[in-house]
Amino acid sequence: AADVAAIMFYGTPQPTSSSHRDAASLDGTWNFVADRDDAGGGKNYHTGLPASKSTTISVPASWNEQLPELDGFLGPAWYERTFWTPRAFVPGAQRCLLRFASVNYSATVFVDGEEVGGHEGGHLPFEVDVTRMLGSERTQHRLVVRVDGRLQREHVPPGGGWGGMAPGCFPNASFDFYPFCGIQRGVLLCVRPRVGLVGVALKCNLDNPPETKAVERATLVVNAAAGFTEARPRPSSAPPQEIDDSLFSFSATLLDAAGAEVAHLFADRAAAEGPGCELPLTVEAPKLWAPGTPVLHTLRIKVIRSSSGEVIDAYEQPVGLRTVEVKGDALLLNGAPVQMKGFGRHEDAPLIGRGECGAVLVRDHEIMRWCGSNSYRTAHYPYSEVDLDLADRRGVLVVSESACVGLSFGDEPEWVRKRQANAEKAVRELLERDLTRTCVVAWSVCNEPGGPLSLPGPEARALQSEGLRSLVALAKRDGSRRPVTFANVPEHCDEANRECDFLSLNEYAGWYYDVGKPLDQIRSELLAKFERLHADFGKPMMISECGADTLAGCHMVAPGLWSEEFQMELMGVYASLLGAQPWLFGVHFWNLTDFRSTQMHIRAGGLNMKGLFTRDRQPKMAAHHIRKLWAAA
16 A cells, blocks of 8 residues: 555544543653763663652653753753553554653653654654553553753754844754753553554535525545554654555544534445545534634544454544635635734743643633634644644634744755755644644744845755745645745745745834834834735735733833833734735734743843733733723724
8 A cells, every 4th residue: 555644644643542542641750860961871771760860850841940950951861750551452453652742852762771762853742652562461661761952953943043033042042932841741652453543634615605604514524544553753764564455444423512423424445546535524504613613523433344344443533614715815714704813822831841731721722812812823833732622622723833943044055954854844744743623724834934144145045945835835735725824024025935825924113123113103114014015925914923022010101112001002003903904814913921032132031021911821011902902893
């Protein structure tokens, strides 16, 4: 059988428990050693950490805030815990894998002293197959993970400090946020059939007759692929295991919120053309997913052995019926224009750093709702799957962004080539994780590439255009045809922006420049600038960032920089641009909350203070102001 991943993108099935699958958490307190002299390999830390050097640490969370002495330390470090062989595990019929939702930046995984796998690149999940290490008897095993977050020029995002704001910063990043390190999201021990469901792709079509606004029917096209349930993403050095997938049949069932069946279909893979098996599920008088009405259905997929009728795998996930597209100058959701009001964010909170914490994520979604927001961008990396679960359930529109921030195309060709390969890997893995997410309505393949310090000449600019076109083309392999964009400073728009479906513009007039200029003049000049861009590129656009650093509690009768009054008035100007032209469909403020950055002279207290809320999620004046404006709209 062909490797379906090479033909089209399939979403990787989400980790779940069902009649045929199980997922058990390994989160909690682990043993930990900071390996400051990088000597742990020679000291056999992979076989077990020495008690005399170990401390305890919580997983998931960044080590930089849990242990204050490790602020600024980026690795390497070692984690250790034990786990048991799952009950009733059948090695010949099942597969057992360790799944790490995010380790920053690189991880090497050992079980019982033997290296079993690893991954490079934070913010996205990876799996390690440990089936051969386990027997059918319930025994205990030692898990050790070496984590290295040291910044390198070929990484995504990169180190090196060439960004316009970052030279001389500590740690030496090329991006304006703190490079938190560690096992930062949950760890699962997963059991699934050795052969079963390996990929899912979804596309929704709405039947909307011209004479009526009511949607009479929706068709959710499910494309399912079966095969060996290998660890994902598969290492490039490991060839795919081939299997004759014509031996399988599939059934797909859609249940409404009350659990009643609304659509069902059975299909024989042997009769299908191309990879996978297509199962169109048609729903009459459907309830659609949208902000304000986040109706979720349950999709159940079964893989059946055709010869015997035996169900060999069963999987389910929530899914909303909705369409999204760019048509003319509008972003359409379910066929109707939609405005995006919201924020750029960061996964950042005291004590946990970039660690996954359900309570923090609920608070973030709640303060966005309080403001009247309906959307956010996952700046500048993919966010936690728990975060996306909340967005699915709350009806929040998400622009899912890759970790390709701070890319340079003006340094040595070797670094450009390696970084581009890592950037493409990051986009590919992002699509594989989020492809079946209802809340994800667009892809952003990178943020603010290039700039004056990393584009010294025409040759580098040509390399940038080529590299960015490649990322955009990769994202457009999404069979559901989500819109594709990338965020850029208006003055740095690239020829690759012409390949995007809409422009995302990071604009800081009134803060980084035009300081002291009357706000009404700033507004008129911004609108004129956007009109020129629209005439040039012919694309609808959104303001993907706008902001001003603000010291909470700083007040001025005559509003000036850093005061709450100035931020409130300037953000009001940007809010007024939403819908000022029919092609200006969105405004996202930067940022929802204050967040940590690297140490540099423009980041007092090590914080970027552009949040409309403080780092501990309390509102500044601007948050109250935007709440009133959006409520009135």
